Amino acid sequence: MNTPLHRPVCDLLGCRYPLVLAGMGGVARAELVTAVSRAGGFGFLGMVREPVARIRAEVAAVRAAGVERFGVNLIPAGTDPALLGAQIETLIALAVPVVGLFWDVPAPLVGRLRAAGLRVVCQVGSVDEARAAEAAGADALIAQGVEAGGHVRGAQPLHALLGELTPAVSVPVLAAGGLADGADVATVLALGAQGAVFGTALIATPESFAHDFHKQRLVTATAADTLLTEDFHINWPPGAKVRVLANSVTRGERGDPFTGTRTVIGEEEGRPIYLFSTDSPLRSMTGDFEAMALYAGTGVGRIDAVVAAGERLTQIVADAEALLAVDAMPAAEAARLSSPACFAADADAQYMGEIGREELLAALDELLEAERAGARVALHTANDAPAELTPLVRAIQHDEARWCALLTQSIQRLGGTPSRRTGDFYAKAMAIRDLPARLAFLNRGQRWVVRKLQALLPRVGDARLQAGLGAMLTAHEANIARVAAALDG
Template identity: 55%
Template structure:
């Protein structure tokens, strides 16, 4: 059997829904996941998501156009209702629907009205959740697929339990395709997720260090240097988000200074110490802003988002190479299991 024919075995309900070749979705990371990354993932056969959280409609319009100029392949846009001022979120959603993006991905609290508006506008809806209750709520609201996030994930973490337990629990109870997220950066992880009933995987850290990612080189280097146990689960980086919103980051001087007190921080009670700038905008210590290509300042003290899978990302490559490697590893794992 040829590699191309063999890779057809990776076609799932998710690839059918999204119109992509491989069941690999790149996370819509706010900041790093701009048009260059989303287009590269989609062109390689995966499904790229633009991370347009709290971005002005004009930027969203440009980024959507840039993806379409780079590839004819389908893609989506990630928005976060609860972390965005309502008027801005409405404007973001209006722009996406006016541009007729193929899919929209929402995250954190389930907002049925956002799902309805997206569906009424003709978009496929993915909803990233962290519990069975939220998965059922997203399905009830009309989501076409749910992304189940385990506590291993990087960035903002909705899940409170490990993916190996949460994923099969959700798969047993929902009817729509389920996508696994958290700690996955290899083809073996993809096969494991499929074995547990998922229709695909959703990867952030695996793509964060790629050439196309808009993350700062310092952030990419730290991910490639990371080993198992180098991430920290905390709500210390809280400014710009609702209270009680944990994140997973690479350990740095800020997490070290916190010692054993990694939780209990309220965004309104944290000091506003400027430690950098992004396109003229001040960045505060304890902010949820991660360093981007255009960021200046004390990068080491910023939120260096990374999942536990950072231990599996050891080199900076192209996004296409990540997709191709994961597919090759998945097929190898499938053969190994079959043998």
């Protein structure tokens, strides 16, 4: 498919864009899956602990809407074994195209689903889990960073996890955790993922089955309003952390979650909703929504309105493609020009101006490693920054993501293989605990990039690349001034 976003995982799943709706229990139902699919993405129905009748009805509704490629997400560890067995039998009988699994890696179950002709995608939180899932036969993986809303399996930030996980497996990897927009997509693609998984951003849509109370809380929240807690634990294995918006439960105003006493705070179609349960507010519920689990990832601060799922996905696609499509060259011509034979013959003369291809590739790789480090520093610093600095640091992170995408595409267009390394700058910056000092160090890194670009630009003869690097230089100079002004203030 002629889109800069296309990756092999699109062919595996059967979608135009590698943008995936997370299989959020209760929230991701037929209406939302259909909307995401029509916009070119791929959707998982969130069917954890749902009765067989509901699974059949939701699958039928998706298919009645004309959607052929979709998935159903189950969580074996959080489901009664008898119900899980019935769910699996149903999915096989319905010939559901893809099954998503989370929380553990049940190798026999993966093998059974694969033997029945179903694709299997496992969400994992560590390299060890990723290897186990691949060995069990998973067709693809979702690498979930600690920034994710809802149940969080691992303990690593997404960018660090991707850096370790993508080289360790051979199956496609999707990224999840704190993602909200096109810049996030460009970032995870540059870090080796083949696509992005969205949860929070798609809860805040008319099509999601979340209650309006939950949606409005997302719209007004910031990343600093989220936290990891084990307070919401009923219906789930012990010791499972969830990322939620702070509320009366997380502030300790509702008592001790682990006394064993069960208090009913809501109802759904005759089913009681208990205080401290993992249930989040749904359209079909009544009760004390404020005290329920209000799941949200750290990307919530960039969700400022309830927007139709198709519209939100279309904007994400447009923003990501704008970052990835460095030039408007037809795909066939880009492929021809990126071939080693072409470059061996005429690249230096036609495209490189005064700098040779190998030297240029080395310079772009060096910049890519630095930008990737800067993006990671900004991402993690934004999570720690006070509210008045968060927008600035987040804007820098988006800029760094944009330049990661530009550099990656430029290297690929030149027939090179983009480096997967993250520059040493990241570790040095994150070792600085004092936030103003870390920002000052980040500015020194930005100045290093400026000096490199100033030296490189006069030697680049390719007009498209020169324009992109020139924009990168201008943006870095502007960010240096903004951070300096913030530190002076």
